[in-house]
Amino acid sequence: MLKEKNIKYPNKRVFGIWLIWIGLIVIIGTIFGGKFMINPIIFALGFIVGKIVIFRMTFIKKHLSYGPNSKFQSNINTISILMMFVLIFLFSGKYIMMDDLRMTWFGALLATAIHFITSAFVYGKQLIILSILLILNVFIGIFNSNISFDYFGYIDGLIKIIFGIFLLVPAKANDR
Secondary structure, three states: OOOOOOOOOOOHHHHHHHHHHHHHHHHHHHHOOHHHOOOHHHHHHHHHHHHHHHHHOHHHHHHHOOOOOOHHHHHHHHHHHHHHHHHHHHHHHHHHHOOOHHHHHHHHHHHHHHHHHHHHHHHOOHHHHHHHHHHHHHHHHHOOOOOOHHHHHHHHHHHHHHHHHHHHOOOOHHHO
16 A cells, blocks of 8 residues: 555545446446347446455455555545435435336436535545536436437547546546
Protein backbone atom coordinates (compact mmCIF):
# COMPACT_ATOMS: atom_id res chain seq x y z
CA MET A 1 0.00 0.00 0.00
CA LEU A 2 1.36 3.41 -0.91
CA LYS A 3 1.65 5.53 2.21
CA GLU A 4 1.37 9.29 2.19
CA LYS A 5 0.22 11.69 4.87
CA ASN A 6 -2.79 13.98 4.68
CA ILE A 7 -4.50 12.24 1.81
CA LYS A 8 -8.14 13.30 1.84
CA TYR A 9 -9.45 10.39 -0.27
CA PRO A 10 -6.91 7.57 0.05
CA ASN A 11 -8.92 5.01 -1.93
CA LYS A 12 -10.18 7.22 -4.74
CA ARG A 13 -8.15 5.30 -7.32
CA VAL A 14 -9.41 1.93 -6.09
CA PHE A 15 -12.95 3.25 -6.43
CA GLY A 16 -12.06 4.47 -9.92
CA ILE A 17 -11.23 0.88 -10.88
CA TRP A 18 -14.56 -0.20 -9.35
CA LEU A 19 -16.47 2.36 -11.43
CA ILE A 20 -14.73 1.21 -14.62
CA TRP A 21 -15.49 -2.42 -13.74
CA ILE A 22 -19.15 -1.91 -12.85
CA GLY A 23 -19.62 0.36 -15.88
CA LEU A 24 -18.34 -2.45 -18.10
CA ILE A 25 -20.61 -4.93 -16.32
CA VAL A 26 -23.64 -2.69 -16.92
CA ILE A 27 -22.74 -2.36 -20.62
CA ILE A 28 -22.08 -6.10 -21.08
CA GLY A 29 -25.20 -6.92 -19.07
CA THR A 30 -27.20 -4.58 -21.31
CA ILE A 31 -25.75 -6.12 -24.49
CA PHE A 32 -26.85 -9.56 -23.30
CA GLY A 33 -29.92 -8.35 -21.39
CA GLY A 34 -32.61 -9.36 -23.85
CA LYS A 35 -36.01 -9.35 -22.17
CA PHE A 36 -34.29 -8.72 -18.79
CA MET A 37 -32.90 -5.34 -19.96
CA ILE A 38 -29.67 -5.95 -18.01
CA ASN A 39 -28.76 -9.62 -17.75
CA PRO A 40 -29.19 -10.35 -14.02
CA ILE A 41 -26.67 -13.22 -14.00
CA ILE A 42 -23.96 -11.14 -15.66
CA PHE A 43 -24.73 -8.24 -13.35
CA ALA A 44 -24.80 -10.28 -10.13
CA LEU A 45 -21.66 -12.28 -10.96
CA GLY A 46 -19.87 -9.14 -12.13
CA PHE A 47 -20.83 -7.26 -9.00
CA ILE A 48 -19.69 -10.06 -6.67
CA VAL A 49 -16.45 -10.80 -8.52
CA GLY A 50 -15.65 -7.08 -8.72
CA LYS A 51 -16.24 -6.53 -5.01
CA ILE A 52 -13.99 -9.45 -4.11
CA VAL A 53 -11.21 -8.72 -6.58
CA ILE A 54 -11.11 -4.92 -6.44
CA PHE A 55 -11.75 -4.27 -2.76
CA ARG A 56 -10.11 -7.35 -1.23
CA MET A 57 -7.01 -8.05 -3.32
CA THR A 58 -3.74 -6.95 -1.78
CA PHE A 59 -2.23 -6.27 -5.21
CA ILE A 60 -4.81 -3.57 -6.02
CA LYS A 61 -4.58 -1.97 -2.59
CA LYS A 62 -0.79 -2.01 -2.76
CA HIS A 63 -0.66 -0.23 -6.12
CA LEU A 64 -3.68 2.09 -5.98
CA SER A 65 -4.46 2.89 -2.35
CA TYR A 66 -2.74 5.58 -0.31
CA GLY A 67 -3.83 3.94 2.94
CA PRO A 68 -6.98 3.10 4.84
CA ASN A 69 -10.04 5.31 4.91
CA SER A 70 -10.62 7.31 8.06
CA LYS A 71 -13.07 5.86 10.58
CA PHE A 72 -15.60 8.49 9.46
CA GLN A 73 -15.15 7.46 5.81
CA SER A 74 -15.50 3.77 6.66
CA ASN A 75 -18.72 4.47 8.55
CA ILE A 76 -20.11 6.66 5.76
CA ASN A 77 -19.18 4.01 3.18
CA THR A 78 -21.11 1.35 5.12
CA ILE A 79 -24.11 3.68 5.53
CA SER A 80 -23.98 4.58 1.85
CA ILE A 81 -24.03 0.95 0.71
CA LEU A 82 -26.85 0.06 3.11
CA MET A 83 -28.77 3.14 1.95
CA MET A 84 -28.35 2.01 -1.67
CA PHE A 85 -29.94 -1.38 -0.95
CA VAL A 86 -32.80 0.21 0.99
CA LEU A 87 -33.40 2.63 -1.88
CA ILE A 88 -33.32 -0.20 -4.42
CA PHE A 89 -36.03 -1.95 -2.41
CA LEU A 90 -38.09 1.26 -2.17
CA PHE A 91 -37.66 2.33 -5.81
CA SER A 92 -37.77 -1.09 -7.47
CA GLY A 93 -39.76 -3.31 -5.11
CA LYS A 94 -43.22 -2.58 -6.42
CA TYR A 95 -42.06 -2.90 -10.03
CA ILE A 96 -40.58 -6.33 -9.39
CA MET A 97 -43.99 -7.49 -8.23
CA MET A 98 -45.60 -5.86 -11.28
CA ASP A 99 -43.04 -7.58 -13.55
CA ASP A 100 -41.99 -4.19 -14.97
CA LEU A 101 -38.29 -4.81 -15.60
CA ARG A 102 -37.68 -1.40 -17.17
CA MET A 103 -38.81 0.41 -14.03
CA THR A 104 -37.13 -2.18 -11.81
CA TRP A 105 -33.77 -1.40 -13.41
CA PHE A 106 -34.39 2.35 -13.45
CA GLY A 107 -35.17 2.13 -9.73
CA ALA A 108 -31.92 0.26 -9.10
CA LEU A 109 -29.92 2.70 -11.22
CA LEU A 110 -31.54 5.67 -9.44
CA ALA A 111 -30.77 4.20 -6.01
CA THR A 112 -27.17 3.65 -7.07
CA ALA A 113 -26.91 7.20 -8.40
CA ILE A 114 -28.26 8.68 -5.17
CA HIS A 115 -25.90 6.63 -3.01
CA PHE A 116 -22.96 8.25 -4.82
CA ILE A 117 -23.85 11.53 -3.09
CA THR A 118 -22.91 10.12 0.31
CA SER A 119 -19.97 8.27 -1.26
CA ALA A 120 -18.53 11.69 -2.09
CA PHE A 121 -17.36 11.91 1.54
CA VAL A 122 -15.29 8.77 0.96
CA TYR A 123 -14.04 9.11 -2.63
CA GLY A 124 -14.27 12.78 -3.58
CA LYS A 125 -16.60 15.58 -4.56
CA GLN A 126 -16.59 14.44 -8.18
CA LEU A 127 -19.09 11.77 -7.17
CA ILE A 128 -21.75 14.47 -6.75
CA ILE A 129 -21.39 15.31 -10.45
CA LEU A 130 -21.43 11.58 -11.24
CA SER A 131 -24.63 11.26 -9.23
CA ILE A 132 -26.33 14.16 -10.99
CA LEU A 133 -25.49 12.81 -14.46
CA LEU A 134 -26.72 9.31 -13.56
CA ILE A 135 -29.93 10.69 -12.03
CA LEU A 136 -30.57 12.73 -15.19
CA ASN A 137 -30.03 9.62 -17.31
CA VAL A 138 -32.58 7.69 -15.23
CA PHE A 139 -35.20 10.44 -15.32
CA ILE A 140 -34.83 10.91 -19.06
CA GLY A 141 -35.35 7.14 -19.40
CA ILE A 142 -38.34 7.07 -17.08
CA PHE A 143 -40.09 9.93 -18.90
CA ASN A 144 -39.26 8.66 -22.41
CA SER A 145 -40.63 5.15 -22.41
CA ASN A 146 -40.57 5.07 -26.21
CA ILE A 147 -36.74 5.02 -26.17
CA SER A 148 -35.16 1.58 -25.71
CA PHE A 149 -33.77 0.89 -22.24
CA ASP A 150 -30.54 -0.25 -23.90
CA TYR A 151 -29.48 3.34 -24.58
CA PHE A 152 -29.84 4.24 -20.91
CA GLY A 153 -27.93 1.15 -19.81
CA TYR A 154 -25.08 2.03 -22.17
CA ILE A 155 -25.06 5.67 -21.06
CA ASP A 156 -25.06 4.64 -17.38
CA GLY A 157 -22.10 2.34 -17.97
CA LEU A 158 -20.19 4.92 -20.02
CA ILE A 159 -20.67 7.64 -17.41
CA LYS A 160 -19.33 5.31 -14.74
CA ILE A 161 -16.34 4.34 -16.89
CA ILE A 162 -15.48 7.97 -17.67
CA PHE A 163 -15.65 8.96 -14.00
CA GLY A 164 -13.66 5.87 -13.05
CA ILE A 165 -10.87 6.93 -15.39
CA PHE A 166 -11.07 10.46 -14.03
CA LEU A 167 -10.70 9.19 -10.44
CA LEU A 168 -7.54 7.30 -11.37
CA VAL A 169 -5.80 10.60 -12.12
CA PRO A 170 -6.09 12.95 -9.12
CA ALA A 171 -6.27 16.63 -9.99
CA LYS A 172 -4.41 17.80 -6.88
CA ALA A 173 -2.03 15.90 -4.66
CA ASN A 174 -4.00 16.70 -1.49
CA ASP A 175 -7.29 15.66 -3.10
CA ARG A 176 -6.30 12.04 -3.55
